[in-house]
Amino acid sequence: MRLYLQYLKILLKSALQYRVSFILLSIGQFFVPFSIFISMYFLFQRFEQIKGWTLYEVALCYAVIHIAFSLSECFFRGFDSFSSLIISGEFDRILVRPRSALIQILGSRFEFTRIGRLFQSFIVLVYAVYHLNLDWNYLKIITLIAMILSGVVIFAGIFILGATLTFWTIEGLEVINILTDGGREISQYPLNIYPNWVKNFFTFVIPFGTINYLPLLYVLDKTNKASVESKPPDKPKITFSTPICLILLAKAATWIANIFLNAGSGFTLGINGV
Amino acid sequence: MITYLSLFKMRLTQGLQYRVAAFAGILTQFFWGFMYIMIYQAFYQSTNTIQPISLHQLITTVWLQQSLLALIMLWFRNNEIIKLITKGDIAYELCRPVDLYGIWFSRLAAQRLSSALLRFFPILLIAYFLPYPYNFSLPNNFVTFILFLITLVLGLFIVISLSMLIYISMFYTLSGVGSILIFGVIGEFLAGLTIPIPLMPKTLIIITYLLPFRYTSDLPFRIYAGNIAYKEAIISIFVQIFWIITLYIIGKLWLKKALNKVVIQGG
Numbered sequence: 001m002r003l004y005l006q007y008l009k010i011l012l013k014s015a016l017q018y019r020v021s022f023i024l025l026s027i028g029q030f031f032v033p034f035s036i037f038i039s040m041y042f043l044f045q046r047f048e049q050i051k052g053w054t055l056y057e058v059a060l061c062y063a064v065i066h067i068a069f070s071l072s073e074c075f076f077r078g079f080d081s082f083s084s085l086i087i088s089g090e091f092d093r094i095l096v097r098p099r100s101a102l103i104q105i106l107g108s109r110f111e112f113t114r115i116g117r118l119f120q121s122f123i124v125l126v127y128a129v130y131h132l133n134l135d136w137n138y139l140k141i142i143t144l145i146a147m148i149l150s151g152v153v154i155f156a157g158i159f160i161l162g163a164t165l166t167f168w169t170i171e172g173l174e175v176i177n178i179l180t181d182g183g184r185e186i187s188q189y190p191l192n193i194y195p196n197w198v199k200n201f202f203t204f205v206i207p208f209g210t211i212n213y214l215p216l217l218y219v220l221d222k223t224n225k226a227s228v229e230s231k232p233p234d235k236p237k238i239t240f241s242t243p244i245c246l247i248l249l250a251k252a253a254t255w256i257a258n259i260f261l262n263a264g265s266g267f268t269l270g271i272n273g274v
Numbered sequence: 275m276i277t278y279l280s281l282f283k284m285r286l287t288q289g290l291q292y293r294v295a296a297f298a299g300i301l302t303q304f305f306w307g308f309m310y311i312m313i314y315q316a317f318y319q320s321t322n323t324i325q326p327i328s329l330h331q332l333i334t335t336v337w338l339q340q341s342l343l344a345l346i347m348l349w350f351r352n353n354e355i356i357k358l359i360t361k362g363d364i365a366y367e368l369c370r371p372v373d374l375y376g377i378w379f380s381r382l383a384a385q386r387l388s389s390a391l392l393r394f395f396p397i398l399l400i401a402y403f404l405p406y407p408y409n410f411s412l413p414n415n416f417v418t419f420i421l422f423l424i425t426l427v428l429g430l431f432i433v434i435s436l437s438m439l440i441y442i443s444m445f446y447t448l449s450g451v452g453s454i455l456i457f458g459v460i461g462e463f464l465a466g467l468t469i470p471i472p473l474m475p476k477t478l479i480i481i482t483y484l485l486p487f488r489y490t491s492d493l494p495f496r497i498y499a500g501n502i503a504y505k506e507a508i509i510s511i512f513v514q515i516f517w518i519i520t521l522y523i524i525g526k527l528w529l530k531k532a533l534n535k536v537v538i539q540g541g
Contacts, residue, residue, distance in 0.1 A: 024452025031459045039469030046325070046473055047317045175298050178305050186309055193316035 003099060007107030015112050022113060030116035033066055036188070037124055051193045056131040057220055062188040063125035064144070064212045068151025069184045070117040076156040078109040082163035105163075132220070140219050151211040155180060158206070183208050190216065277372050278380040285384030286391075296392035303397055307340040311408055326472040330407065331499040337410040338495045339467060341397035344389035345430050346465070346491040348437060349458030352385055359444045365538045375529055378441065382434045414500050421507045425494040428514040433490045435521035436461065442525060445532040466492035472501065486517040 015022055040062065044055035053061075082105065085091045094104050134140070162176035187208035191199045203209035216222075311333050318329045344350060355378060358364045367374060401410035413419045440454055447453055462468060464487040471482055471492045482488045493510050496502045502510075 020447075021452055025455065028452050028455030028459065031456055035459050035463045035468050039463070042469055042474055042478070043317060045475060047321045050313075050316050050320050052320075175301060178302055182302075182305050182309065185306075189313060189316075194312050198312065 004103055004107050007103075008110055011107075011110045012112060025113040026116040028116070029113050030120050033117055034120050036185075037062065037120070040188075050189065053190050053193070056128045057216070058189060059124050059128035060132065060220075061190050061212050061216055063121050063128055064147050064216075065151060065184055065187050065208065066121035067118060067125065068148050068211065069155055069180075070114045070121060071148070072152045072155035072159065074111050074114045074118070075106065075152075076159045077111045078105045078107065079159045079163035081109065083166040086166050134220065143215050143219055147211045147215050151208075154207060154211060155184075158183070179206055187212055278376050281377060282380040282384045285381055286388045288388070290388050290392060296389070299389075300393055300396055303340040303343060303393065304400070307336055307397075307401070308408075310336050315407065327470060327496070327499075327501050330411070331496075331501050332470060333408060334410055334499040335470065335495040335501075337398060337401045338498060339491065341394040341401075342390055342426075342491075344386050344393065345426070346433060346467070347458070348433065348440075348461040348465075348487075349454055350386060350389075350437070351454060352382055352441075355381070355441050356444065359441070360448055362538055364536065368533070374533070375438070375526055378438060379434055382437060383430065386430065386434070413498050417504065418497060418500060421504070421511075422494050422498040425489075425497055425507065425511060425514065428511065428518065429490040429494050431518045432486050432514060432521065435518060435525055436486065436490075438525045439521070439528070442528050442532055445536065461487045464488060465490055472496075486521065489514045489517060 037059075040058065041055065044050075044058070048054075050058065085094070085105070091101075094101050097104065158176065158179050162179075165176070183202065183206055186194070186198070186202055191202055191209045191213040194202075199209065203214070314329065314332055314336075318325070339346070358367055367377065370377070398410055401408075402412075403409070413422065440457055443453060464482050464485055466474075466482065466488060471479060471488060474482070482492075489510065493502070493507075493514070497507050
């Protein structure tokens with residue numbers, strides 16, 4: 001841990017060497033999701049609601065996934081350049097050092113400019129909570145924090161999974177961006193606006209649904225309202241989704257653990273290959 | 275002119291080499307296209323009022339956007355030109371007996387075209403065979419198609435003139451990443467790529483009509499989808515020509531001014 005903080009300190013210093021560029025990039029990172037949110041706002045002005053969800057409810061959905069994404073991008077983007085480590089053989093050097101490979105790769109990069117994105121998503125979160133008039137209790141607050149934390153874990157898991165694949169493919173896979181960027185865009189709206197197969201894919205295969213859509217039903221007290229689901233066959237599923245979402249969260253955690261294990265086996269493969 | 279054309283041809287064949295990258299791009303664009311369509315569909319299903327653009331017209335524009343992304347995106351970056359400026363290799367470029375604005379212009383055009391040529395056909399072909407609400411349909415008649423082609427080509431000229439301004443600004447800022455990002459996001463929004471222009475509030479629509487961004491993608495695509503009448507389309511062509519000339523003059527003058535200040539060190 002101390003080593004990691006040391007890495008962070010050095011990276012921050014080097015990022016601040018190019019101050020203007022750093023500030024411009026942070027502002028740019030602020031604007032990217034901001035334009036998405038503004039267009040969401042305009043769409044709601046025109047259509048008022050989307051399948052029974054209001055702007056503020058969707059905004060909460062949006063804020064959770066974007067906060068999770070920007071946090072995980074801050075911490076785990078080191079894995080982005082993982083393919084170049086493999087190609088150049090740098091990775092062998094990392095393995096030789098008497099520290100865990102994971103920490104060294106995490107410490108190789110830290111995207112401080114994502115602060116802009118994080119800040120923007122946080123504003124949306126406050127905006128949504130302010131307008132929603134929910135009766136908050138401890139359980140709900142804990143759920144909200146858990147949603148963000150598990151979101152970070154899921155994104156990190158996909159980053160690492162993508163990096164692990166480069167042991168076989170050597171070149172980095174662009175397609176993995178569909179899961180991260182695409183997953184983020186898809187799940188900034190509540191998943192039940194999509195056809196069922198999309199909803200199921202992003203709940204059971206890539207579990208983004210478990211970090212915002214399902215727990216949000218609980219936070220927003222929507223679990224019993226028929227208005228949430230326009231199709232009758234889905235109704236029973238929704239009524240017991242609250243306990244299920246906890247189970248799924250646990251599932252997500254084990255899934256991530258699996259990926260770490262995968263990464264572990266990948267590492268040994270790397271050594272064999274060399 | 276022949277110099278620029280042959281330069282253009284060289285870059286075009288070079289760009290066509292990257293087939294795997296194009297395949298990955300196609301896959302990604304399909305994903306995004308589907309996502310936008312599903313979101314718009316959900317919005318349209320949640321309302322009874324008639325919108326200024328029909329869902330099917332909107333879907334056609336989404337597929338056009340996704341397949342021709344390389345032609346219309348402002349953030350589409352040419353790393354070669356950025357390197358020329360930051361590393362100082364611009365000196366070689368200046369030795370050439372051709373106009374710098376012209377070289378860069380044809381280079382950027384070729385890069386965009388080669389990348390679009392590889393992608394647009396497969397995407398539109400598959401989208402054409404999708405089941406009804408999702409499918410990409412052919413234009414209503416031949417005149418619409420011709421108007422679409424004219425506005426698309428003129429729109430490409432506008433996009434490149436705009437991105438020329440970004441590259442010229444790099445003579446002053448050196449690192450273009452931040453400014454390209456900000457410029458790209460704002461331009462993209464005003465071009466109607468994050469939210470379709472007909473669905474914007476009234477005042478915002480007027481603003482987008484006054485700026486050049488909308489004439490790059492929103493105009494040709496909506497003409498194709500049949501959302502813009504012929505009369506308006508023909509007037510818009512003149513607006514496009516006006517913007518091309520204005521942006522060309524600004525770019526030329528600014529480049530001249532920037533080059534006057536360039537000092538190249540070393541022998």
